[in-house]
Structure formats: structure tokens, C-alpha cells
Amino acid sequence: MKSFLKYREIWLLAGIVVLIGLISTRFPGFADPANLRQVFNDTSILMILALGQMVVILTRSIDLSMASNLCFTGMVVAMLNAAHPAIPTPALIVIALLVGLVLGAINGFLVWRLNIPSIVVTLGTLTIYRGATFVVSGGAWVNADQMSPDFINFQRVVLLGLPVLSWIALLVIALFFLVMTRTAIGRSIYAIGVNPTASVYAGIDVGRTKFIVFCISGMIGGLAGYLWISRYVIASVEVANGYELNIIAACVIGGISIAGGIGSVGGAVLGALFLGIISNALPVINISPFWQMAISGSAIILAVVLNARGERRQGRIILRKAEAA
Amino acid sequence: MDTTAQRKMETERPEPSGPSQSASPRLTLSGISKSFPGVRALHNVSLSLYPGQVTALIGENGAGKSTLVKIMTGIYQPDSGEISIDGQATTLPSAHAAFGHGITAIHQETVLFDDLSVAENIFLGHAPRTRLGTIDWRTMRKNAREVLETMRAGHIDADARLKDLGIANKHLVAVARAMSIDARIVIMDEPTAALSMKEIEELFLLIEFLKSEGKAVLFISHKFDEIYRIADRYTVFRDGEMVGEGLLKDTSQNEIVRMMVGRNVDHIFPRREPKIGAPVLSVSGLSHPTEFDDIGFELRKGEILGFYGLVGAGRSEVMQAIAGITRTSRGAISLDGQPIAPKSAADSIEAGIVYVPEERGKQGVVIGLPIFQNVSLPSLARTSKSGVLKLAEEFTLARSYTERLDLRASSLSQDVGTLSGGNQQKVVIAKWLATAPKVIILDEPTKGIDIGSKAAVHGFMAELVAQGLSVIMVSSELPEILGMSDRVVVMREGRVAATYDNKGLDAETLVRTAAGIAA
Known part of the structure; x- marks a missing residue:
């Protein structure tokens, strides 16, 4: 399975390279390292969110409330910043993580203790969290001129050639990679996704593990809330409306199986990058945004078809002879 | 039941003889091959089913039996080979076509609809219609009752939801459905797997009934006693090929086993010299609100303790409670003299008790x-x-x-x-x-696995106890219980009915205790 996963990611990577090549024929500057760094930076938030969604999907669940969580948390930190500009930005980031964690924990608690399917729980909280944004803000916006310069510029500081936003994305990627491959919780996440029954017998607490993944996706939603608001310098009830679908799309394109248990950090990152490249490149080569939607949609279906074919390959082996081969 | 079917029953009733060589087959498969990418599932196999006779299809796991059933029911198409019904060459391009030829299959877990009524299940797809084209409910109920009557299954309410019936009654409904479409070929794929002794007896009566109705029956089972009891003919598959067929009365069990495995396997249980020590696990007064009550037993070091009972006697439920997977309401468990109260599977594993559930695929490997x-x-x-x-x-x-x-x-x-x-x-x-672990609980360790693998599992159990572990073996197979256990706990309806030393213990005693019949 491992080697096969790598195989799939290599194909996705190859697809991305071909895509960049094709775009370069129309827009020569696109493959320029400086531009690619820019694309990476532009896609950072989506990558981070896709990783948060990935751990949820791996456990056969889904978090539809991530974009609403992002919106709520973003509003909270923006309002805090507007009211108390003295609070240092790193402290606001910690607050964003904690607020996101609370929202994620609510999802997790409902899934774990009340045993409600995650799609129902998060469909509910999707609306609730966005509604809560309206309640805390009274429907008002927080504009660029109300935010402190530090709040806005923190993620734009360039360190060793990359903006802080890109570094945060790289840090999150590294962290997820370690968690998924080197920790007991990462192992449990895969195990309960592949075979929940066997996991129960092996002493893994499936409910608690699901609670934890929702806490993770919540924290990621919160972190993305700060990053989004300070990047687009506006906080409103409309922020990232419908974005949960882009997050899920990135995961699906990245080969994360909606049925759970299959997927990797590399896949989620590449899936997000693929979408990021499409949305960055198509406008500059004068392709209408409607085509952009059609291309992302086709990529999703293509990815699912390819993955389904890959999964079919490991069929039942009936003959002894074939088994030995 | 419509009148033509009824007439058929009266006129077509064959002479109540056993298998006769002269009868021509109702269904013949010849030279059937089927491959899946990289896998050859069936190679040049043949099978004949005769009216009024039961043919047993025998083979180890993965011998290709299920593939053949799927070909016969139109789900898979063979790569080559011929299918003929009543001597006429035909094809079964779809499940619908197979249905049209009167071929019907009854599976281990019946594939019926839990939320529909018995009558609806019987007539789904061919319900009687009114002149307006809507379903004629009255006729449907009446016909359903009639079909059930003819099968001597009048106790089943045609209006009951299927989910309220037990498995045995669901089988009856499946057969009633077969009768209602005037099925001529009935395939039973391990129908006894989830049934208790009594229910199996009822199923056999039903198969006798199908035989007397002149149906051709294909019976798939792992259990030799059942095959010899009910079938007239046999066909043996091995590794996707047909390796033998004939009349059961001319063939011994050993001959068939030899065909199945391609070698002589004397299924002898490993000889052990049990060295039984001090009690390791003791359970007393263990109770659950709905599943079991006042369970008490002791497991000693180096011992294999068999747990026998009918399916649904609560054996697995007790084991899951000991393994921390379900909670108990009362009772005490102690391990090496220390009381333990496992709240999760992790707790039990930590303490040294592991539970190996049945169904390797679903509950075992990831x-x-x-x-x-x-x-x-x-x-x-x-x-x-x-x-x-x-x-x-x-x-x-x-x-x-x-x-x-x-x-x-x-x-x-x-x-x-x-x-x-x-x-x-x-x-x-x-x-x-x-x-x-200190204690290993094996739940139906050899259910549904072939004879070769069974011997390996038994040998391994013997090795475990020789190393000083203690084993609890939940099993519904009498030879296994008698062949492997040092002592046997028999459970009945959620309670311990008796505990026996396995010295001169006979199968009859166990069955009687499990079924609650006085000696």
C-alpha cells in the first residue's frame, strides 16, 4: 500500500508539472521560481485547511464546518485586534488556535458522545458558526484601517526568501507528516479509517480518536481564520463562504479516500497545490473563471476514478497460483 | 399461489425415490471458465443439477464456489462454457434472465428487505396487479398465505415486518419467494451458517419439501454431517477446477476430503499432555441487563476451556464483556487473584486478556x-x-x-x-x-476456514497452552470442542448450564445440555 500511495502521489506531482508546463507555453513567466513561490504562498491557507480536513476524512468522517470556523475565529481575532491593538500578533494566533479548538471540540463531542453522523453535526455547526459570526460582529465588517499594521504584516515578513505565511504552511506540513507517520494517534487514525471494528478489538478508542481529529481540524480552522483575515484584510460574515467545498476538493484530488483510511499528507498538499495553480494560472492566460470551475470539477472526478481503479486492483485472490505469483 | 403453480405441484410430484441415474439434468453447466484480472477463478468446470435431487457443492474456501453461484444467478458472465436448462442451450446475461429461468439463490445472510412485510418480500418484482396496474394488495396477501401454507409455514404472518422474524423464518420466506416464482432451481449458499440445531432441522424439512416438489437444489456447506444428511449427489471443486462428482451413497467422507485437498488429511486433533496449574482467570456473578446473567467459571493455567452452546446463547457477549468491549452490570473478574474491572479493550489488553473475534476479515486484520x-x-x-x-x-x-x-x-x-x-x-x-497476554479468548477460531487451516489453528492452540498460556475457545463445532478442550462450559440462554470435565464426555450430553433437554 505504501509504495502504491507513493506511486499515486508521483502521478499527481507529474500532473502538476505537466500543468505548469502547459501554462508556461501560454504564459512563459509562470514556471519562474519567483512565481512558483508566489503560487505556493497563495495556496498556503488551502494546504493547511486540506491537512486539517484530511485527518477527519481518514476516520470516515467529514468536517463541513471548517470554513465557518475560519470565518468566526477570523472575526474574533480581527475584533480583538481592532479593540486592543496592543495584543501581540503571536498571542492572537494562539487565541485563534484556541477558539478554533473549542469549535472543533464541539463538533467532536457531538460526534463522539451523541453518536451523530459527522456530516449532520458539521452541517449544523456550519450554519451555527457563521450565524455566531453575525452575532459577535453585529453584521459589521472589520476593515483594513481598523487592523494594526503588525496584524496585517506578520505573515508577509520575508524570512530566508519566503514569507512567514509559506513558513507556517511548511511547518504545518512537517508537523502533520510527523503526527501521521510517527505517533500513536496518527496510526490510530489510519486504523480506524480502514477497519473500525478491528480497531475496537485492538484497544483503540474510536470515539475518542474521532474527537481528537475534530479538535485538530478545529485548530486548523482557527489558525486559517487568522491567516485568511490578515491576508485579505477584511473580516465579515461572508468570509470563505462555501470554501469548505474547496477544502474537500483538495483532499479528494489529493487521493484521500472519502471512504476513510487511505490518504497521505503529501497527497493533501499536492491536491491543494493543483487547485491553487489552476486558480492562479487560468485568469492570467485569459481563461474564464467558468472554465476554471469546470477544470477543478473534472480533476475531482478524474481523481476519484483513478483512485477507485487503484483500489479495485487489490481484489480477492482466489487461485493459489495467482497468490504465489 | 396461482392455479397453474398449484396444478404443477399436484401433477409433477415425482415418485418419492432417491437419486436415479436415468433422470436428465435440469441444469447443466459445462466447460465453464471465468477469470478476473490476474486471477483464474474457474477453469473448465462442470456441474449438473437434477430435478428432485440435492447436489452438494463442496470445496475449500476460495475453490470458486461463490463465483459459480454468481454465474448461475446471472451476476457474472462466464468467459467460456455452456449453460443448458432442460437440455436447451441458453445464456444468463443478467440476474433478471436467471430469475426468468426459475433460478433462485438463498444466501447465508438472506438478501431480503427487512422493512418490507413478508408478503411484499415474497412477491417483490412480481406482485399481482389490479386492472389499473397498481399492486393488488389483497390478492398478494392471500397468495402469500397460501404459499406459506403449502410449505407448512403457516405460522408466519404474511403482514409481519421481515425484521421481526428470526433467521430461520427469514429462510422460510426466501424459500416461499422461490416457490412463488415457480423456481425450478434453488441454490442454497451455506444456509445453515447462522442457524441453531433446531432451525437446521426445520431447514432440512424444507429442503425435503423442495425435493418432493421436483426442484433441483444446489446445497453449499462446509459441514459433512449436513451434506450426508440432505444431499444425494456431490460435486467437488478445488482451486477453481472440478475434481470429482458422483452419488454420495457410493462415496465415503474420506474420499471427498481427499478430493478437496488433493491429499489425505486425517483431521486428528493434536495430542497434548495438559499441564494444568493454578486458576488464572476467575469470573463470578457476571451479569448484563439483557444478554447474560450470573456467569461464573474459572480458567486455569495451561488449560483450554471450551465454551459450547447454540448460536445466540450469549457466549460471545460474555467474552466481549471480559475483554472490556461491552460493560457488565454486576459481577467480578479476577486475573491472577487480582480483581480487575476492564472499562475498555485497551484495559483488558493491558491486564493480559485478549479477545480474538471471529471473522478475520472484518474484525481481525486491517x-x-x-x-x-x-x-x-x-x-x-x-x-x-x-x-x-x-x-x-x-x-x-x-x-x-x-x-x-x-x-x-x-x-x-x-x-x-x-x-x-x-x-x-x-x-x-x-x-x-x-x-x-496471559489469557487468549478465541471466538469461533475455525469457523468457515478450510480443513488444512483448521489443523494449523488447532496445532497452534496446543502450542500456546504448552507455553503456559490459558485459552478460552468459543466454538459451535462439537468435534472441535471435544477434540481440543480440557473442560467445557455449556451456556444456554445467557446462563451457564453446566461445566464438564472433558473425560469420556460425549457429544450428545453437550447438545442436550445446550438445548435444555433432560437426559
Whole structure:
């Protein structure tokens, strides 16, 4: 399975390279390292969110409330910043993580203790969290001129050639990679996704593990809330409306199986990058945004078809002879 | 039942003779081959079914029996070969076509609709219509009752929801459905797997009824006693090929076993010299609000304790409670004299009790994860430090146990899904041994596996107790219980009915105790 996963990611990577090549024929500057760094930076938030969604999907669940969580948390930190500009930005980031964690924990608690399917729980909280944004803000916006310069510029500081936003994305990627491959919780996440029954017998607490993944996706939603608001310098009830679908799309394109248990950090990152490249490149080569939607949609279906074919390959082996081969 | 079907029953009733050589087959499959990508499931197999006779299809797991059933019911298309019905060559391009030819299959878990009524299940797809084209409910109910009557199953209410019936009655409904479409060929794919003794008897009466109605029956089962009891003919498959067929009355069990495995397998249980020590696990007064009550027993060091009972007697439920998977309302468990109260499977594993559930596929291996991760799964607490895995230790653990069990794999990073069934079983065993348990609970350890693998599992159990472990074996197979256990606990309806020393114990006593029949 491992080697096969790598195989799939290599194909996705190859697809991305071909895509960049094709775009370069129309827009020569696109493959320029400086531009690619820019694309990476532009896609950072989506990558981070896709990783948060990935751990949820791996456990056969889904978090539809991530974009609403992002919106709520973003509003909270923006309002805090507007009211108390003295609070240092790193402290606001910690607050964003904690607020996101609370929202994620609510999802997790409902899934774990009340045993409600995650799609129902998060469909509910999707609306609730966005509604809560309206309640805390009274429907008002927080504009660029109300935010402190530090709040806005923190993620734009360039360190060793990359903006802080890109570094945060790289840090999150590294962290997820370690968690998924080197920790007991990462192992449990895969195990309960592949075979929940066997996991129960092996002493893994499936409910608690699901609670934890929702806490993770919540924290990621919160972190993305700060990053989004300070990047687009506006906080409103409309922020990232419908974005949960882009997050899920990135995961699906990245080969994360909606049925759970299959997927990797590399896949989620590449899936997000693929979408990021499409949305960055198509406008500059004068392709209408409607085509952009059609291309992302086709990529999703293509990815699912390819993955389904890959999964079919490991069929039942009936003959002894074939088994030995 | 419509009148034509009824007339048929009266006129077509064959002479009540046993198998006769002269009858021409109703269905003949010849030279059937079927391959899946990279796998040859069936190669040039033949099968004939005769009216009024039961043919047993025998073969180890993976011999190609299910593939053949799917071809006969129009779900798969053969790559080559011929199908003829009543001597006429035909094809079965779809499930609908097979249905049209009167071929119907009754599966282990009946494929009926739980939320529909008995009558609806019987007539789904061919319900009587009114002139307006809507379903004629009155006629449907009436016909359903009639069909059930003819099968002497009048006790089933045609208006009952299917989900309120027991498995045996669901089988009856499935057969009633077969009768209502005037099925001429009935395939029964391990119909007895989930039935109790009494229900099996009822099923056999039903099969006799189908025979007397002149139906051609294909009976698939692992159990020789059932096959000899009910079938007239047999066909043996091995590795996707047909290796023998004939009349059962001319063939001994040993001959058939030899055909199945291609070698002589004398299924002898391993000889052991039990060295039984002090009590390891003692359970007293263990109760659950709905599943079992006042369970008490003792398991001693180096002992195999058999748990016998009818399906649904509560044996697995008790074991799951001891393994911390379900909670009990009352009672005490102690291990090595220390009281324990496992609240989760992790607690039990930590204490040294592991529960190996039945159904290797669903509850055992985690397909998609590599071998070493499967082995270490219940031991994650030991192979990690504050949540961070120590991969080297994990590998060492996996290597030492898989080597002990002589696992055949190119690498421990290989996906378990790529291993054969027998090797997957070894991974499951390695995974539980790696937790260094004191007590291993094996639930139906050999259910549905072939004879060769069974012997391996039995040999392995003998080895475990020889090393000083204690084993609880839940089994519904009498030979296994009698052949392996040192003592036997018999459960009936959620209570311990009796505990026997396995010295001169006979099967009859066990069955009587389990069924609650006085000697």
C-alpha cells in the first residue's frame, strides 16, 4: 500500500508539472521560481485547511464546518485586534488556535458522545458558526484601517526568501507528516479509517480518536481564520463562504479516500497545490473563471476514478497460483 | 399461489425415490471458465443439477464456489462454457434472465428487505396487479398465505415486518419467494451458517419439501454431517477446477476430503499432555441487563476451556464483556487473584486478556496497513513513548512474532491485503501474541476456514497452552470442542448450564445440555 500511495502521489506531482508546463507555453513567466513561490504562498491557507480536513476524512468522517470556523475565529481575532491593538500578533494566533479548538471540540463531542453522523453535526455547526459570526460582529465588517499594521504584516515578513505565511504552511506540513507517520494517534487514525471494528478489538478508542481529529481540524480552522483575515484584510460574515467545498476538493484530488483510511499528507498538499495553480494560472492566460470551475470539477472526478481503479486492483485472490505469483 | 403453480405441484410430484441415474439434468453447466484480472477463478468446470435431487457443492474456501453461484444467478458472465436448462442451450446475461429461468439463490445472510412485510418480500418484482396496474394488495396477501401454507409455514404472518422474524423464518420466506416464482432451481449458499440445531432441522424439512416438489437444489456447506444428511449427489471443486462428482451413497467422507485437498488429511486433533496449574482467570456473578446473567467459571493455567452452546446463547457477549468491549452490570473478574474491572479493550489488553473475534476479515486484520503496523496495533501503548512511536521497537516486535509463526512475506512493510488467507491469520495471531497476554479468548477460531487451516489453528492452540498460556475457545463445532478442550462450559440462554470435565464426555450430553433437554 505504501509504495502504491507513493506511486499515486508521483502521478499527481507529474500532473502538476505537466500543468505548469502547459501554462508556461501560454504564459512563459509562470514556471519562474519567483512565481512558483508566489503560487505556493497563495495556496498556503488551502494546504493547511486540506491537512486539517484530511485527518477527519481518514476516520470516515467529514468536517463541513471548517470554513465557518475560519470565518468566526477570523472575526474574533480581527475584533480583538481592532479593540486592543496592543495584543501581540503571536498571542492572537494562539487565541485563534484556541477558539478554533473549542469549535472543533464541539463538533467532536457531538460526534463522539451523541453518536451523530459527522456530516449532520458539521452541517449544523456550519450554519451555527457563521450565524455566531453575525452575532459577535453585529453584521459589521472589520476593515483594513481598523487592523494594526503588525496584524496585517506578520505573515508577509520575508524570512530566508519566503514569507512567514509559506513558513507556517511548511511547518504545518512537517508537523502533520510527523503526527501521521510517527505517533500513536496518527496510526490510530489510519486504523480506524480502514477497519473500525478491528480497531475496537485492538484497544483503540474510536470515539475518542474521532474527537481528537475534530479538535485538530478545529485548530486548523482557527489558525486559517487568522491567516485568511490578515491576508485579505477584511473580516465579515461572508468570509470563505462555501470554501469548505474547496477544502474537500483538495483532499479528494489529493487521493484521500472519502471512504476513510487511505490518504497521505503529501497527497493533501499536492491536491491543494493543483487547485491553487489552476486558480492562479487560468485568469492570467485569459481563461474564464467558468472554465476554471469546470477544470477543478473534472480533476475531482478524474481523481476519484483513478483512485477507485487503484483500489479495485487489490481484489480477492482466489487461485493459489495467482497468490504465489 | 396461482392455479397453474398449484396444478404443477399436484401433477409433477415425482415418485418419492432417491437419486436415479436415468433422470436428465435440469441444469447443466459445462466447460465453464471465468477469470478476473490476474486471477483464474474457474477453469473448465462442470456441474449438473437434477430435478428432485440435492447436489452438494463442496470445496475449500476460495475453490470458486461463490463465483459459480454468481454465474448461475446471472451476476457474472462466464468467459467460456455452456449453460443448458432442460437440455436447451441458453445464456444468463443478467440476474433478471436467471430469475426468468426459475433460478433462485438463498444466501447465508438472506438478501431480503427487512422493512418490507413478508408478503411484499415474497412477491417483490412480481406482485399481482389490479386492472389499473397498481399492486393488488389483497390478492398478494392471500397468495402469500397460501404459499406459506403449502410449505407448512403457516405460522408466519404474511403482514409481519421481515425484521421481526428470526433467521430461520427469514429462510422460510426466501424459500416461499422461490416457490412463488415457480423456481425450478434453488441454490442454497451455506444456509445453515447462522442457524441453531433446531432451525437446521426445520431447514432440512424444507429442503425435503423442495425435493418432493421436483426442484433441483444446489446445497453449499462446509459441514459433512449436513451434506450426508440432505444431499444425494456431490460435486467437488478445488482451486477453481472440478475434481470429482458422483452419488454420495457410493462415496465415503474420506474420499471427498481427499478430493478437496488433493491429499489425505486425517483431521486428528493434536495430542497434548495438559499441564494444568493454578486458576488464572476467575469470573463470578457476571451479569448484563439483557444478554447474560450470573456467569461464573474459572480458567486455569495451561488449560483450554471450551465454551459450547447454540448460536445466540450469549457466549460471545460474555467474552466481549471480559475483554472490556461491552460493560457488565454486576459481577467480578479476577486475573491472577487480582480483581480487575476492564472499562475498555485497551484495559483488558493491558491486564493480559485478549479477545480474538471471529471473522478475520472484518474484525481481525486491517487491510491497507502494512504487516508490522497490523502486528503492533494492540501494542501501540508499549511501542510508543508519550504518543511518539518508536519505529525500531515496533519492527523488532513485529519481526520476532512473525518469525515465530513462520509468516511468508517478502517484507514486513507489505500490505496485509496482499497476503493469502492463511498468512493473514498468522498476522492476526502474531498481533495478539505480541501483547504478551496471559489469557487468549478465541471466538469461533475455525469457523468457515478450510480443513488444512483448521489443523494449523488447532496445532497452534496446543502450542500456546504448552507455553503456559490459558485459552478460552468459543466454538459451535462439537468435534472441535471435544477434540481440543480440557473442560467445557455449556451456556444456554445467557446462563451457564453446566461445566464438564472433558473425560469420556460425549457429544450428545453437550447438545442436550445446550438445548435444555433432560437426559
